[in-house]
Amino acid sequence: MNRLVPTCDRHALYEVAVQSVQWELDFLARLYQRRNGREARRFREDFCSTAALATAWALRDPKNHAVAVDLDPEPLAWARRHRLPFVPEAAPRVRLVRADVRRPRQPPVDVACALNFSWWVFHQRAQVLAYLKAARAGLRPGGLLVMDAFGGADAEKALIERTRKARGRTPDGLPTPAFTYVWDQARVNALDRRLLAYIHFELRDGRKLQRAFVYDWRMWTLPELRELAAEAGFRDFEIYSEGWDTKRRRQTGKMHKRVSLDNADGWTASCVLYR
Numbered sequence: 524m525n526r527l528v529p530t531c532d533r534h535a536l537y538e539v540a541v542q543s544v545q546w547e548l549d550f551l552a553r554l555y556q557r558r559n560g561r562e563a564r565r566f567r568e569d570f571c572s573t574a575a576l577a578t579a580w581a582l583r584d585p586k587n588h589a590v591a592v593d594l595d596p597e598p599l600a601w602a603r604r605h606r607l608p609f610v611p612e613a614a615p616r617v618r619l620v621r622a623d624v625r626r627p628r629q630p631p632v633d634v635a636c637a638l639n640f641s642w643w644v645f646h647q648r649a650q651v652l653a654y655l656k657a658a659r660a661g662l663r664p665g666g667l668l669v670m671d672a673f674g675g676a677d678a679e680k681a682l683i684e685r686t687r688k689a690r691g692r693t694p695d696g697l698p699t700p701a702f703t704y705v706w707d708q709a710r711v712n713a714l715d716r717r718l719l720a721y722i723h724f725e726l727r728d729g730r731k732l733q734r735a736f737v738y739d740w741r742m743w744t745l746p747e748l749r750e751l752a753a754e755a756g757f758r759d760f761e762i763y764s765e766g767w768d769t770k771r772r773r774q775t776g777k778m779h780k781r782v783s784l785d786n787a788d789g790w791t792a793s794c795v796l797y798r
């Protein structure tokens with residue numbers, strides 16, 4: 524393989540486009556430390572796809588262990604080929620598992636997450652409840668689960684958002700080209716809150732990866748998740764969102780616990796469910 528040719532592998536571009544791995548892990552680790560007064564060691568990445576978070580968790584400390592769960596063998600094979608061989612110091616402490624996240628996993632962990640709205644793949648209440656019960660059964664005492672959600676008047680409609688991304692690197696060291704990440708919400712049905720969305724990638728040289736990822740989601744609301752979490756046995760439920768710098772008109776990178784969220788704009792929230 525010519526290692527100088529930028530790759531337009533869809534998984535590599537996805538990671539550059541939407542994942543902020545170290546920032547997410549800092550947030551998760553802080554939540555656990557604050558709650559328990561000690562560091563989290565065992566981590567589970569549900570809906571892991573290419574296991575970016577799980578691997579980074581294991582890389583942070585030789586005492587850390589991670590399990591990454593996904594139903595689809597294809598991204599797991601990608602992680603086995605393009606990620607784990609390049610981190611031999613951490614790879615033995617990362618377990619990739621092909622399974623449904625609704626099956627409880629042992630041994631239990633300190634911190635689990637379902638990020639980038641992955642749990643919205645479940646359209647039925649019973650499916651979300653089954654996931655929450657399994658996720659809780661796979662947590663140690665003191666453990667927590669973080670799930671994200673988005674919404675707001677600006678976000679819950681057909682829309683196209685384009686974001687320019689700079690050149691980057693894949694986990695195995697290939698360059699990724701500069702590209703535009705396109706989030707395309709094609710249809711939102713108010714009747715059942717079903718959202719059909721696509722991710723497209725547009726490269727500067729004119730190449731396009733149309734519909735690189737397709738999502739058929741239900742847009743769950745925060746009170747629905749809060750109620751389901753209580754029903755599944757979680758003790759506490761908190762909502763965090765990133766601060767907004769009004770002067771610079773951009774997010775601050777700092778997470779704040781919320782008791783209310785203005786629905787006028789679009790918002791993204793991290794829900795923390797304590798075992």
Ligand SMILES: C[S@@+](CC[C@H](N)C(=O)[O-])C[C@H]1O[C@@H](n2cnc3c(N)ncnc32)[C@H](O)[C@@H]1O
Binds near residue numbers: 542592623
């Ligand atoms: C949007 S990707 C998540 C990627 C990454 N974890 C992130 O945070 O950006 C969603 C993943 O969930 C997986 N998935 C969907 N239903 C699942 C289920 N019931 N159990 C396990 N994985 C599932 C899909 O195969 C897909 O790889």
